[in-house]
Amino acid sequence: DVKVTQSSRYLVKRTGEKVFLECVQDMDHENMFWYRQDPGLGLRLIYFSYDVKMKEKGDIPEGYSVSREKKERFSLILESASTNQTSMYLCASRPPLTGKAGNTIYFGEGSWLTVV
Amino acid sequence: AQTVTQSQPEMSVQEAETVTLSCTYDTSESDYYLFWYKQPPSRQMILVIRQEAYKQQNATENRFSVNFQKAAKSFSLKISDSQLGDAAMYFCAYRPSYGGATNKLIFGTGTLLAVQP
Numbered sequence: 001d002v003k004v005t006q007s008s009r010y011l012v013k014r015t016g017e018k019v020f021l022e023c024v025q026d027m028d029h030e031n032m033f034w035y036r037q038d039p040g041l042g043l044r045l046i047y048f049s050y051d052v053k054m055k056e057k058g059d060i061p062e063g064y065s066v067s068r069e070k071k072e073r074f075s076l077i078l079e080s081a082s083t084n085q086t087s088m089y090l091c092a093s094r095p096p097l098t099g100k101a102g103n104t105i106y107f108g109e110g111s112w113l114t115v116v
Numbered sequence: 117a118q119t120v121t122q123s124q125p126e127m128s129v130q131e132a133e134t135v136t137l138s139c140t141y142d143t144s145e146s147d148y149y150l151f152w153y154k155q156p157p158s159r160q161m162i163l164v165i166r167q168e169a170y171k172q173q174n175a176t177e178n179r180f181s182v183n184f185q186k187a188a189k190s191f192s193l194k195i196s197d198s199q200l201g202d203a204a205m206y207f208c209a210y211r212p213s214y215g216g217a218t219n220k221l222i223f224g225t226g227t228l229l230a231v232q233p
Contacts, residue, residue, distance in 0.1 A: 004160075035223075040125070042207060043223040058220070090161065105221060107161040 003027075006091050006108040013115050019078040021111050023091030029106075032074035033092040034058075034066065037110070043090065049074055081115045088112050118143045120210050122224035129198045130232050136183075137193045137227045139208030147213040150184065150191045151221070155205040164206070167191065169213075195229075203231045 007022040025032065031050050035043040045058030047066040055066050063085060067075045078085055091108040120141045129135035148169045155161040167175045167184050174182050179196045195202055208224040
C-alpha cells in the first residue's frame with residue numbers, strides 16, 4: 001500500500017514564526033501536492049511538484065513556499081506564519097498520468113496547524 | 117473556470133438504509149475524470165469511486181455507485197446498506213484529462229454524512 005506520511009499531526013505556532021510541514025511518500029511518485037482544507041471551502045491546492053526541484057503554484061500560493069530536494073519528500077514552508085493560515089494541511093502524491101493508476105491520488109493524514 | 121458544487125453540507129442516514137449525495141460541476145471540457153473521496157474523522161482521505169467521462173456506464177464499487185449525467189453535469193454518489201463506518205466527510209472532485217491542468221484536482225466543499233444506528 002502507498003504510504004504518505006506527514007510528520008506533524010498537530011502544531012501550534014506563534015505569529016511570525018517560520019513553519020515547516022514535512023511530507024514523505026514511499027512509492028516513488030513523481031507528483032506531490034499540498035492542499036489546505038477549511039470548513040465550507042473544501043480542499044484548495046497550494047503548490048504541487050512534478051519532479052525533484054520542480055514546483056508549480058496552485059490556487060492559493062500566497063504566504064507559502066515549497067521545497068523538493070528529494071523525490072520522496074515535499075516540504076511546505078510558511079515563511080512568517082499568520083493567524084489566517086490556521087488550517088488543516090494535506091499532503092498527497094500520485095504516479096504519472098499514464099494508465100489508470102495515474103488517476104489515483106494518495107493523501108496523508110493531515111497536519112492541523114494553529115497559529116496564535 | 118471549472119467548479120465543483122456540493123449543495124448538501126450535511127446529510128444523515130439510518131444504518132442499512134440508502135443515501136444519495138449530490139454533486140454538480142461546471143466545465144467546458146469533454147474528457148475528464150470525476151471522483152468521490154471519503155475522509156473519516158481524523159483519518160486519511162481515500163478514494164471511493166472514479167468515473168471516466170467518456171464512459172456511459174455508471175461506476176460501481178460494492179455498496180457505492182454513481183449516477184453520472186454528463187449533459188446535466190451531475191455526479192451523485194449512492195451508498196446502499198449504509199454502515200456506521202460510512203460516517204465521514206465526502207468530497208466530490210474533478211480533473212480534466214488533458215493539458216497543463218491535468219495535475220490539478222478540483223474539489224467540492226464536502227458533505228458530512230452521519231449514520232444513525
